[in-house]
Amino acid sequence: MFKINDPKANIKNIMHGFFLAIAVTVAEPSTILPLIVHHFSQSVVLVGVFASLLKGGAIMVQLFAAFYAQEYIKVMPYMRMVFFFRWFSWFLIGLAIYFVGDSNKTLTLWLIGIGLFGFSFTAGFGAIYFKEILAKVFSKDYRGRTMANRQIFTAIGSILSGGVAGYVLQNFEAPLNYAYLFMVSSFLMAIGFVAFGTIEEPEKQNIREKEQSFIKFLKNSIVILKEDKRLQNQIIVIFLGFSYLFSYPFIILKADTSFTLTGWMLGGFITVQMIGSIIGSFFIWRKLKNYKLMMQLSFIFVILAFVVAFFANNPYSYAVVFFLFGLAMDGFSISGMNLIFEIAPEDKRPIYTALQSNITSIGLFFPILGGFILKYLGYNVLYLFTIFMISIGLYLTKRI
Numbered sequence: 001m002f003k004i005n006d007p008k009a010n011i012k013n014i015m016h017g018f019f020l021a022i023a024v025t026v027a028e029p030s031t032i033l034p035l036i037v038h039h040f041s042q043s044v045v046l047v048g049v050f051a052s053l054l055k056g057g058a059i060m061v062q063l064f065a066a067f068y069a070q071e072y073i074k075v076m077p078y079m080r081m082v083f084f085f086r087w088f089s090w091f092l093i094g095l096a097i098y099f100v101g102d103s104n105k106t107l108t109l110w111l112i113g114i115g116l117f118g119f120s121f122t123a124g125f126g127a128i129y130f131k132e133i134l135a136k137v138f139s140k141d142y143r144g145r146t147m148a149n150r151q152i153f154t155a156i157g158s159i160l161s162g163g164v165a166g167y168v169l170q171n172f173e174a175p176l177n178y179a180y181l182f183m184v185s186s187f188l189m190a191i192g193f194v195a196f197g198t199i200e201e202p203e204k205q206n207i208r209e210k211e212q213s214f215i216k217f218l219k220n221s222i223v224i225l226k227e228d229k230r231l232q233n234q235i236i237v238i239f240l241g242f243s244y245l246f247s248y249p250f251i252i253l254k255a256d257t258s259f260t261l262t263g264w265m266l267g268g269f270i271t272v273q274m275i276g277s278i279i280g281s282f283f284i285w286r287k288l289k290n291y292k293l294m295m296q297l298s299f300i301f302v303i304l305a306f307v308v309a310f311f312a313n314n315p316y317s318y319a320v321v322f323f324l325f326g327l328a329m330d331g332f333s334i335s336g337m338n339l340i341f342e343i344a345p346e347d348k349r350p351i352y353t354a355l356q357s358n359i360t361s362i363g364l365f366f367p368i369l370g371g372f373i374l375k376y377l378g379y380n381v382l383y384l385f386t387i388f389m390i391s392i393g394l395y396l397t398k399r400i
Contacts, residue, residue: 002137002200002201002202003139004137004138004139004142004202005078005137005138005139005142006137006200006219008147009137009138009199009200010138010142010149010203011376012195012196012198012199013134013146013147013150013196013199014077014146014149014150014153015153015191015192015195015196016150016192016193016195016196017151017153017154017157017192018150018153018154018192019157019158019188019189019190019191019192019193020157020189020192020193021153021154021155021157021158021161022153022157022158022160022161022185022188022189023090023156023161023185023186023188023189023192024090025157025161025162025165025185025224025234026161026178026181026182026185026190026268027054027116027182029264031252031269031270031399032165032169032178032266032270033050033051033054033249033342034047034051034249034250034253035252035256035261035266036175037050037112038253039103039173039175039178040102040105040106040108040109040112040173043371044250044253044371044374044375045371045372045375046371047249047253047371048111048249048250048367048368048369048370048371048372049113049367049368049371050109050112050113050135050151051245051248051249051367052118052364052365052366052367052368053116053117053120054116054119054246055120055123055361055364057190061121061124061125062124062125062127062128062353062354062357062358062361063217063218063221063354063355063358064124064214065124065125065128065129065335065350065354066128066221066350066351066353066354067128067210067211067214067217068210069128069129069350070207070210070347070348070350070351071131071207071210072204073130073203073204073207074201074203074204075128075132075133075201075353076129076133076197076199076201078125078129079126079129079130079133079196079197080193080197082122082123082125082126082129083126083193083194083196083197084193085118085122085228086118086119086122086123086126086182086189087184087186087189087190087193088118088146089114089115089117089118089119089122090115090118090119090182090185090186090189091182091183091186092111092114092115092118093111093112093115093116093119093182094178094179094180094181094182094183094186095179095183096108096111096112096115096194097112097176097178097179097182097375098176098180098183098318100180101175101176101179102149102175108175112371114305124357126359127353127357127374128350128353128354128357131337131340131341131349131353132219132349132350132353133146133199133201134146134337135341135349136201136202136204136335137199137200137201139341140338140341143291143338143341144285144286144288144289144291144334144338145286146279147333147334147338148281148282148285148286148330148334149281149286149339151277151280151281151285151330151333151334152277152278152282152286153282153303154277154329154330155274155275155277155278155281155326156278158270158271158273158274158277159270159274159275159278160270161185161270162266162267162268162269162280163267164267165181165263165267165270166263166264166265166266166267166268167264167267167272168180168181168263169181169263169266169267169335170262170263170264171231171263177263185275197322202353204346205346206346206347207347208343210317220351221351221354221376224228224348224351224352224355225355228343230343230400231286231340231343231352231355231356233396233399233400234336234339234340234343234356234400235355235356235359235360236396236399237393237396237397237399237400238332238336238356238360239359239360239362239393240363240389240390240392240393241295241298241302241336241360241363241390241393242360242361242363242364242366243334243363243366243386243390243393244302244305244306244325244328244386244390245363245364245366245367245370245390246367246369246370246373246385246386246389247306247309247370247382247383247386248325248370249367249370250322250367250370250371250379250382251309251318252266252269254309254312254379255318258312258313259313259315260315262369265315267320268315268319268388269318269319270322272322272323272326273322273323273326275323275326276322276323276324276325276326277326277327277329278326278332279326279327280301280326280327280328280330280331281330284297284327284331285330285331285334289339291334291335291339291342292335292339292397294331294334294335295332295335295336295339295397295400296394296397297328297331298327298328298329298331298332298335299328299390299391299393299394299397300394301324301327301328301331302324302325302328302390303387303390303394304324304389305309305321305324305325305328306321306378306383306386306387306390307321307387308321308324309321309383310338310380310383310384310387331394336356336360339400340352340353340356370382370386373385
């Protein structure tokens with residue numbers, strides 16, 4: 001029998017975050033993924049493209065998922081399908097690097113790109129279903145607590161993954177070390193998917209009748225966006241929050257020009273970032289009920305991170321940069337999700353979620369523009385531009 005705020009659902013939500021974090025940390029877009037791409041290509045623009053592919057494939061598909069989800073009584077069966085295809089896409093990347101690798105670097109990059117796109121494309125459906133399930137099984141206050149708890153264990157998982165990644169990168173030659181990371185992590189990812197897939201989901205009471213066509217659905221969604229000023233303001237602020245991605249994938253490449261990076265050092269940076277995540281979630285985010293303030297603090301931490309990165313020239317200063325990113329990322333995630341829940345009517349929740357996610361997710365392609373800025377103008381201009389954009393986002397949070 002379903003029970004809201006069920007501790008078992010809380011544990012399964014945490015397990016999902018924990019094992020997913022262990023898996024995806026092997027392609028962390030600020031550390032390992034840029035180096036993987038750089039191994040097969042020297043183009044910084046291509047680094048930006050692949051950083052975008054890791055999450056950018058989810059953009060338009062979220063509105064399509066919301067179109068159908070608005071009439072679903074339960075979404076868990078579809079969530080399980082998403083889990084399978086995400087797992088398969090991730091495992092495919094490991095196979096591509098292992099069997100093709102340096103023998104055909106161009107083909108390997110194509111296969112990695114296909115895997116990353118498939119992983120993020122299916123996540124577009126998953127994002128709608130995931131938020132719908134959370135909104136149904138947890139109350140407002142408990143939801144913030146369970147997500148903070150999830151983020152703590154997510155960070156712990158990433159710390160463990162950072163240590164393992166450091167060991168593998170240090171003791172095995174590239175590109176086989178990258179292949180081992182993806183293939184092993186895919187099976188750990190499956191554990192988290194199975195755990196979340198067994199959460200008991202209640203039937204939805206307020207069902208919105210689906211429009212006759214997707215085009216009509218888009219038109220109605222645009223009407224909702226035009227009429228709800230609160231939704232517009234949230235979208236603008238969260239979109240600007242993605243501005244950190246202009247520079248984020250290139251920080252580790254800048255570090256590589258300042259000192260010699262080792263496998264252990266890369267694992268250490270991941271660990272430091274996740275320690276920041278744990279400290280942020282445990283001492284800040286899980287105690288805050290004001291999600292607007294949570295968003296503002298996240299902006300401030302990111303600005304501080306780039307200020308330090310501007311002057312960083314040794315491993316210790318870069319450790320501070322990644323620590324500050326760890327503090328900020330969970331705050332962005334938790335506040336963005338809960339802010340949309342506060343303004344979305346139950347029957348329109350998938351539409352509100354999709355509108356917010358779709359429009360703001362355009363920012364996931366900022367690394368591509370960042371790659372061009374870096375190529376032609378250099379790191380200083382890139383960092384200053386990023387700080388400027390994030391500062392605008394911080395200023396506009398007062399409208400939320």
